[in-house]
Every structure is written in structure tokens, then in C-alpha cells.
Amino acid sequence: MTRIQQVHWELDMDYLGHPYYVSGNAIYHAFGMQLEHDVHQHITASHGMFVPGQFGTFPEEHSQSGIRPYMGSSLPDVERYDDLFLFRHPDHPWLLDTRPRDGLNAHDIRFQSGMPALAHETIMGRPDDARKQQQTTRWYVNAYLHADDPDVLPLGEDSVAASPPRNRWSVNADHPLDGLQFGGKRNYGYGTTxxxxxxxxxxxxxxxxxxxxxxxFILELVTPFVLRSEYPKANNVDVPWWWSVDDEAQLRYRLEKVIEGGDVYELETVDHGVVVGYDGDRPVETAMSGLTRVGNHSKYGFGELRVKPVTPDETNVNKQIEKPKSEH
Amino acid sequence: MLPHVTFLRQDRSLQRGADRIRDGRFCQQRLYTCGFNESIYYPYTSLKYHTLLVASLLDNYRAGHEFPDLLLVVDDSEEIVPHRTVYAGDRFALRIDEDADAQPWARFGSRPWQSWASAWKRLTAHPLDVNHDKHDMALDANLRRIWSWSTALQYIEDLETRRENA
Structure with a gap:
């Protein structure tokens, strides 16, 4: 049985760090301090995506439909494969078009000591005739954990379900996932969740x-796929054979980092957002691998892939492919 | 009447675009231009870029290019193609065209509603130093979150201007 534990953290303070996501490595180390080593070593964390706590409507491929107030602030039930990706894409297609979608989804960037920080809340000016519109949007970090020992998850099982509502400034000290901090300048209070x-x-x-x-099918890289790593003893990998790519030079590459102790190791990756064709014949197995992730440093959040069905269209055979009805 | 058509009529500086859309029949056939996602509440939308985008689409259609043929293309900063270039900055330019001429590109997609973010995330290369520059990383991160094309282009212009002035 392969289980994952989805986690949704609310940012209490601005986050000073990597603007694409909170790295799985950072998340892993953050809750590591609250766990015993022999439990901790079995767990891997995905990258943490930033989610605005705004109203939304379920995308077409989701098992639910309709509008959900404050969709971005909590985890809807998951019944289908596609439900898992609701909060994993930075463009958040579920956001309502009747609201200033882009203004709410783009990060407010505040400069702290010359470094760009992502604001933990977005405050919108309100026109006179829009009294009832949401004025302040809180921000969340969405990630999921999985473990190679099935008994280890869920973390904090005893402390979540029966917990009464807490005020913002109390930390449930029993729960290993509560009160974590991400990003830089944590000693100043940045990145508190x-x-x-x-x-x-x-x-x-x-x-x-x-x-x-x-x-x-097509594959979308939800997080970067690591080809080469400076990390000691990491193997370099090629673009997988089951990706269908006309010309590897046309893939977009980006450098990433793994920080371990005081050392920074550079990674060469295929950038997230890239879409390739699928040349394999086992889409469900590939989908599940894509969730537990593939490639180097998959334990740290890299190599998360989404498999999407598309209509085979002869004119699109050599082109980057899109699904007819919806983006996903 | 479609809002973008009204915009074009009021924009005297884009005379050739305006001439084209006086043919009302042409407008009705080209409903694809509704595809650019505009929020009527968010005041960030940019008339200038909206106009340039619509004009570029119209120019492409006049040349017989269908929507599924269109690409977002990244050009060098000096490269301005009349009625195709929609953004021209000091570091790079952006064009909507059928042929990328070996420049970085992304296909729009088969449906007219495709968002800016969908095209930006699929570009074969980004004209930003996201490997080392924190400001470029923040810009890239936000461009992946924006659906409206004119908002995205205005955002790029604002940040590039700020960067130049810093």
C-alpha cells in the first residue's frame, strides 16, 4: 500500500527563500527536529507549493465540482488521481475568474535587507461598491510526505483530529508538523507556519x-527533474527513454541547489513546467512513480511528474501537446 | 461589442490595427481574440499591451496563420518585428508569430483560451538569469502564476524598468 500524507501549512510571517516552492529538503529538515531519527529517516517530503487561500471552483478533471469558499486554505477530499494536483501548479487554475485572479495569485514581494521575500498575506484595496469581497488573502504551503515504512505515516496521528480550534499564536507542541519554519532568517521569525x-x-x-x-499522454514536470548533481556519489542520469522529446536541446534547463549542512551542491535540471510526450505503455504505473518521484534527489522533492491524457491528433504529433478541454 | 474591439477603436496610435478592425465582419469571425484572460476587477490590466496583443493576433490572422499555429517567441532586445512584437525591453523582446527563426518559443495551443502562464512555462528557454539572480527568479515565479497576457507583459515592463533604475 502506498500512502501519502498531504500537508497544508498557513504562513504566519513572510517567507525569505526560494520563490518557486519550499524545497522538500527544507521541509524534511524542518520536521526532523521534532522526530526521532529512526522515524525521520524513512520519510521523504515533496516540494511545498505556495497557495493563496482564496475562493475557487473545482477544475473539470477533479472528482468534485462547483465553487468552494476558501478553497486554497484547506485540503479537499481526494478520490481521483487528478485531485492530487489541485494545488501543485503555480497558476492555480481553480481560482475564480470573477475575482482579480492574477492580483491574488501573484506573490506580493517585499524586500527584506535587499532580498525578495514572499508576503504571507495579500491585502487588496476595496472599491466602495464591493464591501463583501475578501480583502485579505492568507498564503499556504502545500506538500505531501511519503515513507518507505508504511507504519510511519501519518505523522502526528494522535494530535490532529480531536484538536480544538487554536488561536494563531499557539503551537501544538505535540504535533511534529506544527510550528515549522521555512526559508532564511528564521531566527528573525521569517517563514513561520x-x-x-x-x-x-x-x-x-x-x-x-x-x-x-x-x-x-503527455507528462508535465511539476518539479524539476535532476539530470546531474554535484552531491557526492550522485549518479548522473539521462532524460528517461519513456519521455518523448523531439530535440533535447529544446528542453528548458535550470540550475537548482541542494543545501546540506553548510555545503551547497549545484544541480542541473530540466525545469518544472516543461511538457513532454509519453512513449511508455503503462500510464498508471508511471503516474504512481511520478508521485513518489523520479530522477536524482527525488527524495528531496525533485522529479514530480503528472501524466495527462490527450487526444491523439495527427497534426500535433510533432508539436508540444495540449489536452482539448482543459489545461490539465 | 467585444471589449478589446472598443479599446482598439479608441487607440489612435495603433492606426493600422484600428483600420483593420473597422471591418466588423472580420471582428466577428475572429472571436479567438477573446482568449486573452482579462479580469474586469483587477486594475492592473494594461491597455497598451492589450492593444499590442490584439493587433499582433489580427496581423497573424490576416497573414493566414490560424490560432493553433501561433507561437510566443523570445527575441533579442533590438529585434522588433512590426505588428508581431508585443513587448520590447532592454534585455529581450517578445513576439507572436508562426515561425520562431531558431529563437526560444512555445506553442500557444489548440484552444484560444490558453493562458500566459501556460505559454511562459513551456518556452524552450527563458530570457532571465534564473540560475543566479534572485530578482529574476522572483519574476519568473510570478510569471508562472499570471493568466492574463497584458497583465504579464505590463508586469515584466514594470520590473524591468525598476531593475534598470536600481
Whole structure:
């Protein structure tokens, strides 16, 4: 049984760090301080995506439909494979078009000591005739954990369900996922979070019918795929054979880092956001691997892939492919 | 009447674009231009870029390019292609065209509603130093979050101007 534990943290203070996501490595080290070593070593964390706590409507491929108030601030139930990716894409297609979507989804960037920090709340000016519109949007970090020992998850099992509502400034000291800090200048209070929501999902119990019924597929890199790493003893890998890529030079590359102790190791990656074709014949298995992630440093959040069905279209065979009805 | 058409009529500086859209029949056939996501509440939207985008689309359609053929192309900063270039800055330019001429590109997609973020995230290269420059990383991170094309271009212009003045 492959289980993951989804986690949703609310940012209490601005975050000074990598603006694309909180790295899985940072998340792993943050809760490591609250766990015993022999539990901690079994757990891997995904990268943490930034989510505005705004109203939304479920995307077409999601198992639920309709509008959900404050969608971004908690975890909806997961029944289908596609439900897992609700908060994993930075453009957050679920945000309402009737609200200033881009203004709410783009990060407010405040400069702290010359460094760009992501604001933990977005405050919008309110026109006179819009009294009831949401004025302040809180920001969240969304990630998921999995473990090679199934008994280890969920973390904090005893301390979540029965907890009464807490005020913002109390930390549930029993829960290993509460009160964590991410990013830089933590000793000044930056990057403080509160655990807002968490739930366990059994990957094998999900509905994969969209993939089972699909004829052709594309892969989207939700997080970068690491090809080469300076980390000691890391193996360099090639672009997987089951990616369909016309010309590898046309893939977009970006450098990333793994920070361990005081050392910084540079990574050469295929950038997240890149979309490639799928040349394999086992989309469901690939989808599950894509969740536990592939490539170097997958334990630290890299190599998260999403498999999407597309309509095979002869004119699109050599082009980058999009699904007819929805982005995903 | 479609809002972007009204914008074009009021924009005297883009005379050739305005001439084209006086043919009302042409406008109705080209409903694809609704595809640029504009929020009517968010005051950040940019008339200038909206106009340039619509004009570029119209120019492409006049040349017989269909929407699924169109690409977002990154050009060098000096490279301005009349009625195709939609953004021209000191570091790079952006164009909507059918042919990338070996420049970084991303296909729009088969549907007219495709967002800016969808194109930006699929570019074969980004004209930013995201490997080392924290400001460029923050810009890139936000460009992946924006759907409206004119908002994105205005945002790029604002940050590039700020960068130049810093």
C-alpha cells in the first residue's frame, strides 16, 4: 500500500527563500527536529507549493465540482488521481475568474535587507461598491510526505483530529508538523507556519480511469527533474527513454541547489513546467512513480511528474501537446 | 461589442490595427481574440499591451496563420518585428508569430483560451538569469502564476524598468 500524507501549512510571517516552492529538503529538515531519527529517516517530503487561500471552483478533471469558499486554505477530499494536483501548479487554475485572479495569485514581494521575500498575506484595496469581497488573502504551503515504512505515516496521528480550534499564536507542541519554519532568517521569525490541515491518501485506492481510458499522454514536470548533481556519489542520469522529446536541446534547463549542512551542491535540471510526450505503455504505473518521484534527489522533492491524457491528433504529433478541454 | 474591439477603436496610435478592425465582419469571425484572460476587477490590466496583443493576433490572422499555429517567441532586445512584437525591453523582446527563426518559443495551443502562464512555462528557454539572480527568479515565479497576457507583459515592463533604475 502506498500512502501519502498531504500537508497544508498557513504562513504566519513572510517567507525569505526560494520563490518557486519550499524545497522538500527544507521541509524534511524542518520536521526532523521534532522526530526521532529512526522515524525521520524513512520519510521523504515533496516540494511545498505556495497557495493563496482564496475562493475557487473545482477544475473539470477533479472528482468534485462547483465553487468552494476558501478553497486554497484547506485540503479537499481526494478520490481521483487528478485531485492530487489541485494545488501543485503555480497558476492555480481553480481560482475564480470573477475575482482579480492574477492580483491574488501573484506573490506580493517585499524586500527584506535587499532580498525578495514572499508576503504571507495579500491585502487588496476595496472599491466602495464591493464591501463583501475578501480583502485579505492568507498564503499556504502545500506538500505531501511519503515513507518507505508504511507504519510511519501519518505523522502526528494522535494530535490532529480531536484538536480544538487554536488561536494563531499557539503551537501544538505535540504535533511534529506544527510550528515549522521555512526559508532564511528564521531566527528573525521569517517563514513561520502553522499546520492548517493534513490528510492521508492511499494512492492505490484512487480512481485512475482517465489514464486507463486514455490513448495518448503527455507528462508535465511539476518539479524539476535532476539530470546531474554535484552531491557526492550522485549518479548522473539521462532524460528517461519513456519521455518523448523531439530535440533535447529544446528542453528548458535550470540550475537548482541542494543545501546540506553548510555545503551547497549545484544541480542541473530540466525545469518544472516543461511538457513532454509519453512513449511508455503503462500510464498508471508511471503516474504512481511520478508521485513518489523520479530522477536524482527525488527524495528531496525533485522529479514530480503528472501524466495527462490527450487526444491523439495527427497534426500535433510533432508539436508540444495540449489536452482539448482543459489545461490539465 | 467585444471589449478589446472598443479599446482598439479608441487607440489612435495603433492606426493600422484600428483600420483593420473597422471591418466588423472580420471582428466577428475572429472571436479567438477573446482568449486573452482579462479580469474586469483587477486594475492592473494594461491597455497598451492589450492593444499590442490584439493587433499582433489580427496581423497573424490576416497573414493566414490560424490560432493553433501561433507561437510566443523570445527575441533579442533590438529585434522588433512590426505588428508581431508585443513587448520590447532592454534585455529581450517578445513576439507572436508562426515561425520562431531558431529563437526560444512555445506553442500557444489548440484552444484560444490558453493562458500566459501556460505559454511562459513551456518556452524552450527563458530570457532571465534564473540560475543566479534572485530578482529574476522572483519574476519568473510570478510569471508562472499570471493568466492574463497584458497583465504579464505590463508586469515584466514594470520590473524591468525598476531593475534598470536600481
Amino acid at each position: 502553522m499546520l492548517k490541515d493534513t490528510q492521508v491518501v492511499d494512492l492505490e485506492a484512487l480512481d485512475y480511469s482517465r489514464l486507463e481510458d486514455g490513448e495518448a
